[in-house]
Amino acid sequence: MSENVIRAENLSRDYGRFRALDNLNLNIPRGRVVALLGPNGAGKTTFIKLLMGLLEPTEGKSFVLDNLSRALPGSVVSKIGYMGDMDEPPGWSTIRQLMEIQAGAAAKFEKEYFVQAMKKHELNLNKTYSSLSKGQKKWVRAALVLAGKPDVLLLDEPVEGMDPSARKDMYDQLRDYVTDTDAAAIVATHVIGDIERVADDVAIINHGHLVTYADLEELREQVREVQLGADEDLPELGDEIEVLGSKTADGAKIVWIKCPEKAREILENLLGEKIIMWTVSLETFYLAITEHNSNNTQAHLKEIEK
Amino acid sequence: MNHILYGFIPLAFIFLIAGLISLSKKKNRPVSAPRTNTAASITETIILFSAGCIALICISCFNNGILLKLRELRPAFAMTHIIITAIAAAFLLSAALLSWFGRTAMAVILMTIIFFSYNAAIDKAPFEGPGYIMARIAPKDSWVPVVNYTFEINNGLQGVEVWINGVFLGTTPFKMTGDEFNKKVLFLTEPPEGFAKAPEGVPQENWKQPEGNWFKVQIVGIEKEENISRQGISYLSKFKDYYAKIKYAGEWGINCIGTSGGGGDFYQYDYEVSLNGHFSVTDKIEQENRERFNKLLQKARLADYKVDKEWLATLDTYGERGWRDVQKIAENEKELSEILDRWVKWKYGISDDMTQKQAGKDLDDICHQVDIKRDYSKDSFEGRAIELVYDKLDVEYIVKKYEKILKSRNQRSLASAMVLYQVIELWDKKLNDEEADKTNIIEKKITPELIKLEDFRKAAVLGGPEIEKYLLRQYQREKRIEGVELGYRNYEYTMGMFINKWLYHLAFMKSPVAQEFQEKNRQEIMKLAELIINNNFNRERNPPEFLFYDLNLGEKSMAYEYWASYSEHVESSFPSFWWEILKKRWDYLNRLGSLATEEMYVHCWKITKRDAPLMGGYLQQALIVLPPDKRKPVTNVIVKELLGIANKKRQEIGLDINAVHYFQEDEPVDMAREFLVKSGDEESFQWLFFKYGRNQKNYLKGRLEQNVMDKSTPEHSLIQILAKNEDSELRKLSLEAIRKLSTAANRKILEKLLNDSDEQVRSAAKQVAAELEEIKNTPVSELVSEPKGN
Amino acid sequence: MKIKMSLLKIMFRETLPVTLITLLIACPYALFTREVLNWQNPWIAIFILAHSIAIAALSGRYRSRSFAFVYTRGFTRDELWFHKMLSTALSILAVWLPVSLIVWLPVRSLIQDKLFISPYFPLMMIREASVPWVWLGGYAILLPLFHYVWIRRAQPLRGENGVVFLAVGVVIVIATLMTFRWHAQWFRILIYCLSTVMIITCLVAGRILHRTLEVQ
Structure with a gap:
């Protein structure tokens, strides 16, 4: 660089x-x-x-x-x-x-x-x-x-x-x-x-806080949207995977997570086939980040993580 | 505060409100932002301090510049002011420091409070008593104005011991403060022992006190007075009665009088106590001086007024008094006027061939002299010098010099400015005489400057197109003749009246343009004249000069037309005796010149209501006013009328009209005749001589002695009448006059009298001739003026 | 510093409305007022005050869009300050010079003399000749002060209103001075010195603070 x-x-x-x-x-x-x-x-x-x-x-x-x-x-x-x-x-x-x-x-x-x-x-x-x-x-x-x-x-x-x-x-x-x-x-x-x-x-x-600063390409690679059932929680994901945000809509819970290339396989293994996971656009990512922040859900996310 | 500030106050408030509104503006600075930084601190402190200094000086100046006059105050009072000012300055610095730390708003507010407090604290005018704050912080009575006394005797006689109220104060010349005076001299409610009152009917101040007696003198001082002003007290100048004695060379003064006066500004008053008295030593010196002075003049007459430099130098030792005395005598003895001129020329080295540089130096000397004396008048020695030297000066130089003075605030009030104005006035006249149609340099340069200074009186005297145009245009804008409504710009406040300034000056101006204006606005000018004459402040009812400007129009002139009104008005409104009214009427006729006929003068006599006893003395006072050519005919008419009255009275009480005896009604007749005799009228003399010469010779001689001897310059024609009179006593009387007035013409009479048929007359004539010869041979060095004292 | 005409133009244009308005007021006043102008004329003083405030306010709109534009073009702050001062001088000159020429040439005198038949003209023309200089002196004192006020108020500092109080105070002091008919020579010299100190201080501080003012 x-x-x-x-x-x-x-x-x-x-x-x-x-x-x-x-x-x-x-x-x-x-x-x-x-x-x-x-x-x-x-x-x-x-x-x-x-x-x-x-x-x-x-x-x-x-x-x-x-x-x-x-x-x-x-x-x-x-x-x-x-x-x-x-x-x-x-x-x-x-x-x-x-x-x-x-x-x-x-x-x-x-x-x-x-x-x-x-x-x-x-x-x-x-x-x-x-x-x-x-x-x-x-x-x-x-x-x-x-x-x-x-x-x-x-x-x-x-x-x-x-x-x-x-x-x-x-x-x-x-x-x-x-x-x-x-x-x-x-x-x-x-x-x-x-x-x-x-x-x-x-x-x-x-x-006023810098929430994210990243290479856009990397971001596309590393951020995933995970859909869970309304009552489901994410399992323990480890230090390498970061929960960016979540929302509940239409009886489903959507969680955005960021993980490095290596961690993605772990994630897939952990969650199995029952969980739907797909890549996200910048807009979706932005919304995830800002909404997450605007709701001040750091504590909530920790709960989700738990 | 004047109107300018009133205009600024609302503006300042708007400005202030704008600032306050800005307080409510949305905050977009972090609350943690500092109040100031170095640049702002320095700047605002400097601005605040500079503006504060200016304001502080302004406040001091508003209060009569007290800080500049500390030396005039009592030390304690001055110290109080210094302390207050120091405190104010300290607060000023504190305010500036506040600004340094970013509290500029607070600093400005603090400074405003400081200035208001300072203004309230310092003293404005001690004579009004101390202010509220000053009365509480300054030592008691330290605010009382300082008084300084200077004691002077007989205009500078040194070595005179002065006692006031029994206390010896000092020997002249001496000064003392008011405090010292009050401490030494106790005020007496009753006159001291040895103070003798003047006999009844004689004013105390006219009474010749015997030697060693106290005499009363009013001494001015500053007195505390309780009133409603400020702190309930104020300080006023007041005269109080004291009793004085003066002693010179071991001899108490007699016939003493004393006065005091002077003044000062708000903080210090300088009073002069002048005590005048007679001491045999100084009186003798004075008498001898007077004799020497008279001899000196006689010497000039004996030399047919051909005097040398030595003689002039001797006359010069008599100084200003000599000038005034000779000037007075010269009114009837024209040759002395020439001598006065020679004196002036000798003193300043004025000659026909003098250079402009020399003339300039003379002018500078004269200016310097008058500035020292702080006094100047046209008829003074210096005034005459100016008249003699002005045309030797370069007019352009003078114009520049005077222009400079007019533009300078400080020099305008000096006495030398008056000197230069006289030079300018004389030059203007000279230039106008030479080329009347041309606008001269003075009218071009000086008149506009005078207009700018609003000195219209001087500008109008000098004249010129500028002032003419100025006054005419102003009059076009404002034509009302009188009234306060004219406004201060347009009115001339004179004799308690508000009259149109422009009309007033135009009326007084003498120039073709002004003349044309006066002709066109004849009615307005006559109305103005009437206002001036009828004004109650014009007690003398003197008609203004401009009323007589158009006498060339003869019976159509303003003054001639106004005569009847004037005559009538004087009778009804002039609050005086008949002879004064008569004098006013005749004065007016005199000013009419050739338009006034003998009949008009006689008519005045006839219409003047004589409601007081007709005393000859008063009649003589009126007759003096008559012009020389009208004296005899008019007096004769009056005499005839009065004689008719007297004879009628005689007949009424059965007396012979041809008998010579004392008869009261004859007194005014005799006085009228005597008036003509004084002028050398032989016919009247013969009439008097015929009446009194035989039976009442002493009475006649007494009258003549009184008229001839007491007069320093008797008429030559009267001396001639006396000298050829058949009565030797009267011929001898003429010798007394010759002794005093040894002119060539009188000396010829003396020659005749040396060969008079009467032995006594011849002897007296010889004595007079010998005296004159002695004077002729006296060296002038023996005739110098001696100082009165040491 | 090099004069950049385009920048000068845009800055001058900012104050143009007030320049035109004041010109429209000042010229007729100078031509038609009947009174002889003098340095104690309150109307002239009020005019100078209002004109100076208007110019300082228009040149100090640091929160306006157009100022944000100019201040972000790439000019240095010193360049901007220099051109602001230059444009201020031009705005003043645009009003002062015509008025002065009216007085000096002497158009005013001619109109007063011939049209109004004034008694004072052309006589008082010379006396009025110094008035434009006093007029200019008024600007010389007030404008640096007011520029400073506006620059100071745009600083990232609190206490920005103190400087408004300060300006009000200075104006009142000047107004008080104007009421004085008599000034001792030393007093006059002192006032000149203190005024010069104030002017220089305001200019120098204005330039320094202009570097750190916030444009919002």
Whole structure:
């Protein structure tokens, strides 16, 4: 694995008495697209803002390109492509003006790339930002980020409001860019289906805690959904197998478990044929994780485990 | 506080409310976030401290700048202020420290409390008594204003011992504080032993006290008074009766009087106690000085006013008093005016060929002199010097210099500013005389500056298109003639009246534009004049000068048209005696100049209701007002009328109208005749001589002696009349006048009298001639003024 | 520091509405007010105060979407602060310069003289000439202070309201100073020195704190 361009060490942030992000540790190397998932208010945006240096961490530190986020030098800050959820160019500004602004900030900004991107989406450079549709606005902002040729991309809900094909297009471009430039990208989103296609890693935050950070491929390999009868419990599984969550529906109990390749055989042997077990999608996994967390069922899971 | 601050108060509150609203804004900072950081701490502490310092100074300045005047306060009171200020400063520092630790809001609140408390604590004006806090923390009576007395005798006589209320205070010159004075001198409710009251009917201050007697003097001091102000006490200037004695060279002063006065600001009062008395030593010196001075002038007359530098240097030793005395005599002896000019020129080295630099130096000297004296008037020695030197100065230099003064706040109030204004005024007149149609440099540069300073009176005197335009435009905006409703910008408050400032100044201006305005607004100007004349504050009922500006219009002039109203108004509203009313009427006619006829003067006499006894002295007072060409005819008419009255009375009581005897009704007639005699009217003299010359010669001589001898400069024509009179006593009388006034013309009369037919007259004439010869031969070095004391 | 026109433009544009409004108020006032302008004119003082607050508020909307956009483009905080100050200066200049030219050229004097037949003009023109400088001095004191207030309030620090109290206090002190008709020379020099200290402190601290302000 190459160097970590994003690092978070015990990163926490409070708003008043509310802890939005709690003791988050995360390292992201180059060449990775990380899907940052989590329900509303989980702390995704706060995390991205902290990385960008827009907020002061209550505890811990974060680094981008080996520089403390809150003291990013000019040479580094211009290498970060940021597309926030809450920021928006002034409505009166034209696309050309936005291009000029970004060109003034990012040393490697390629105007030609931006102009071509705008042409591709049939956007006139003289159009004002406020006259664009929601999807067009996203395209403009994405193009501004990508034309800057950043080493790190911090994207918060970049495809919100876009139609499915546009979303696909956007993520494809992102994937290509990261692959081509060996950049690192964090994409915070709710639209799991699209990101799943292009992401390398997934990080799930819930209630400010990093619940999962894993290679998406590995995750697909290791996570299973197990269906039990309503009154059945899982047998003793050992240390290698982790219960991610469970739910009871339609007279059946569903448990999500994560196990390494080796442990899967043990599991099959343990449970036998009477138990139905199959692989899960990222969305299902995400739901399992977040619901599990949202119900605060750590204790419950221990019971299940028992 | 003025209106500006009133405008800011609501704004500040809005601002404050905005700040308070921001308190309720959603908290998005961690509760664990620090209150401040280094940069914020330093910044807010510096801002708070800087603003605090400015506020502290402001408070001190609002309170009469007491911190700058600590030396004027009593030490205990000054120390109290220093301690309070130190405490305030300490709190200020504490507030700044609070800010350092991130408690800026609390620091600001604390500072506000400090300032309010400090403002309440420090003293505003000691004469109003101490403030509530000061009364409780300052040592008792430390707030009483400081009084300093300077004792002076006869304008600077040194070595005089002064006793007040029986206590020896010191030898002049000396000073003492009010506390020392009060400690030494006990106040007496009853006059001390040896204080003699003036005889009945004689005012105490006019009474010549015998030597060694106490004399009363009112000495001003600061007295505590209980009232409702502040803490129930205040301090006021009050005069109290004390009894003094003064001694010089072992001799008690006689005929003493004393006064005191002075003033100060809120914290310190400097009073001067002036005691004046007579000591034989100083009186003798004074008498000798007076004789030397008269001889010096006689010497000038004997030299036909051709005096040299030595003579001028001798006159210079008489100083300001010499200037005033010569100036007074010169009113009737024009040649002395030339001598005064020569004196001034000699003193300042003024000559026709002097350079601008020399003239500039003279001006600087004069400015320096008047600034030391803090006094300047046009008719002073310096004033005349300015009149003589101004045209030697570079007008551009003067204009720049005066412009600078006008722009400077500090120099504007100096006496030298008055000097420069006079130079400017003289130059303006000169330039206008040379080129009346052209706007001169003064009108271009100085007038606008004066307008900016709202000194319209001076600006109007200098004139020029700027002030004309300014006043005319202002008048266009506001045409009401009077009333407080005009507002402070538009009214001129004069003699208790609020009158239109613009009309007022335009009425006084003399220029073609102003003249045109005055013609167009004739009714308004006459109305203004009427307001001024009828105003109760104008007790003298003096008509304003501008009423007489258009006399060239003859009978259509404002003053001529207003004459009848004025005459009537003076009679009904001027609260005085008949002769005063008559004088007012004649004064008005005098100002009408050639428009006033003899008949008008006589008419005034006839219509003036004489409701008080017709005494000759009062009649003479009125007759003096008559212009020289009207004196004789008008007086003759009056004499004729009065004589008719007297004769009628004689007839009524059965007396012979041709008999010469004392008759009371003749008194005003004689006085009227005497008035003409004083002017050298031979006809009147003959009339008097005919009446009294034979039977009542001593009476006549007495009258003439009183009129001729007491007058320092008797009319030459009267001396001539006396000198050729058939009566040798009267001829001798003329010699007395010649002795005093040895002009060339009078010396000719003396020559004739040296050969007079009468032995006694010849002898007296020889004596006068010898005296004059002696004066002529006296070296001027013997005629210098001697100082009165050591 | 290099001036980046695009950034300057966007920052200047942020305060443009208030610049236009104040221009629309200030120019007619300078042209048509009948009173002779002087440094103690309360209306001018109120105008400077309101204008400074408006500019500082518009330049300090650190929670607005457009600010979040600008602050995340890749500019350094110092660059952003420098351009903020520059745009503030331009906004002030855009109002102050026309007004000053109206006073100095002298358009005001001509209008007052010829149109209103004012007695004061053109005579008082010279006296008014110093008023724009005092006007500028007002901005020089208030704007660094108010910028500081807004920057301070966006810090990850508590006690952000204290600085509002402080600003209110300073404004009241300035207002009090304005009521003084007489100032001793030393007092004036002291005020100039303390004001300069305040201005420099606010600017330096503003720049330092701008690096750590939170954009939300």
